[in-house]
Amino acid sequence: MTSVSLPAAAAAKPSVLRPGRILLYVVLTVGAILMITPFVWMLLTAFKSNLEIAKFGWLPSELRWRNFVEAMQTAPFLTYFRNSLFIAVGETAFTLAVCTTAGYALAKLPIRGGKTLLNYFIVLLLVPFQIILVPLFLIVKSIPLFGGNNILGHGGIGWLNSWWGLIIPLGAAPLFTFLARQFYVSLPDQLAQAARVDGLGEFGIFWRIMTPLIKPALITIAVFQIEAAWNGFLWPLMITTSDDLRPLQLGLAIFSQNPAEIQWPYLMAGTALATLPMIVLFVFAQKRFVEGMANVGIKG
Amino acid sequence: MSTTLERPALAAPRKVTSSKDSRTLIRSQARAGWALLAPALLHSAVFIVIPVIAVLVLSLTDYSFGDTWSWVGFGNYADLFRDVDFLASLWHTVLYAIVVIPISMAISLAVAIGLNQKIRGLGFFRTAFYIPTVTATVAVATIWLWIYNPGSGLANGFLSLFGFAPNRWLADPATALPSLMVVGIWQGLGTKIIIYLAALQGVSRDLIESAELDGAGRWQRFANVTWPAIGPVQFFVLITSIVGTFQVFDLVYVMTQGGPGSETRVLVMDIYQNAFQDLKLGYASAETVIMMIVIALFIGVGRLLQKADAND
Secondary structure, three states: OOOOOOHHHHHOHHHHHHHHHHHHHHHHHHHHHHHHHHHHHHHHHHOOOOOHHHOOOOOOOOOOOHHHHHHHHHOOHHHHHHHHHHHHHHHHHHHHHHHHHHHHHHHHOOOOOHHHHHHHHHHHHOOOHHHHHHHHHHHHHOOOOOOOOOOOOOOOOOOOOOHHHHHOOOOOOHHHHHHHHHHHHOOOHHHHHHHHHOOOOHHHHHHHHHHHHHHHHHHHHHHHHHHHHHHOOHHHHHHOOOOOOOOHHHHHHHHHOOOOOOOHHHHHHHHHHHHHHHHHHHHHOHHHHHHHHHHHHHHO | OOHHHHHHHHHOOOOOOOHHHHHHHHHHHHHHHHHHHHHHHHHHHHHHHHHHHHHHHHOOEOOOOOOOOOEOOOHHHHHHOOOHHHHHHHHHHHHHHHHHHHHHHHHHHHHHHHHOOOOOOHHHHHHHHHHHHHOOHHHHHHHHHHHOOOOOOHHHHHHHHOOOOOOOHHHOHHHHHHHHHHHHHHHHHHHHHHHHHHHHHHOOHHHHHHHHHOOOOHHHHHHHHHHHHOHHHHHHHHHHHHHHHHOOOHHHHHHOOOOOOOOOOOHHHHHHHHHHOOOOHHHHHHHHHHHHHHHHHHHHHHHHHHHHHHHO
């Protein structure tokens, strides 16, 4: 460990380090196995029969694909899946629209008090969701002119139990405004200036010149937002009452809480449905995830 | 925020613009800026700022969805400190944070250092460690619920390999909370590893090499060069971990519902039940305010630790 690297020692380094390297690979591999095993176990269970899961074992005797079909029939997993997809897409579109415009304005346009506004978003980025849980429910319940509410927000349920309520309040997180701003800031001002000389308006510059240049950032934001929306649980639990609107995570939780009898193979089939899309998304967009995390963590 | 105009002016100093023209330009840009910013400002005001203020106000009332309500001053707070469910939740959440945060930070840093050694298969390892993080907590909890199954779960299967007696895990008051902590640590490693790895890659090679030339051993190089260099990132990871652990809910909701008894009851769960099952919104708000204070205390302590570390 504390070998002083004299020239002679340096020459002998590769062979000296070897056992350490091997140990490193062993430790990392064991770690990686610990990370992946629960998912493998999930998949294997999804193929088993109820008899097989009565006692501990690894492999199913056959691949019972029909478990997946039967799981879909036991609980409306396909509806849940569609709802999750709808929420993820809606929330991502909303976030992209709101956060890129705001990020661009903060980065590039001469707004009085721009610095203060930037700090405002940075402070909000630190507000955890659990803090605003209770009042957020009340606000969403009193959105005027929705869900039977009058103009003052009384009398009805507002955005409760609606797509609006599922999508809008949790979209457009200040984090993404900040992230978008970080990317716009790094673009050269001359580009906008040149477009201005050519007679392009401010919105045109934002939309046609600058935004296409931060495509990687847009993908990063989209990927993070899709993940957050797909994995959300507490908010849908609070505001939905019908299966028509419930996302997959909520459906899964309800299914797993059925005290009568948990059908483990079906539950694991449903869980696979809930996890695999995000794992696939991550594997394909790994670079974006990693860069995005690093950007937020290190610049922020 | 006049950088927009300064830089082009430097680039083209010969171009003469009348001050009137440039003022209208600034004004039209500012107008566009406000228009672009308006949706985000409105959204954050309605869905973040107003709720934060509202929670403080609500905590001083006995509001419960009805038409009539009254101010109760600090009555809710006084009641909370006699509420055994709340005190148990607070204690479990604090315990959860104190155990999970340091362990997960230490493991993440160690793995990140390992991954930073120019190893083969970096992509594979990074993916493996990050997958639990991209997976929904509900799904993770469901999988672990099955792993901890006392009858034929993986955890007991694993124990039996070494000849140990099966454990009741989530059903046993002594092991329920630690079992949840294991899942919390397991799931939270990915994000921290990736942030640490990025920070480690940002540590100046020159500094490390010059320390090496000065005869600093591996451990000394880590303690004197790497560790101070990743200080700010440590603090960032610490804050997000504090906020994250205090947010723990999905895991508990699916795996134990706060049981056995109230051995794994946590703050957000208590708030949720008080607010939406018992409809005591004022009371739940007071609870939220206390949680805010505890989170702030944790962050304050973290800051002190970081300062003490930096001054060493």
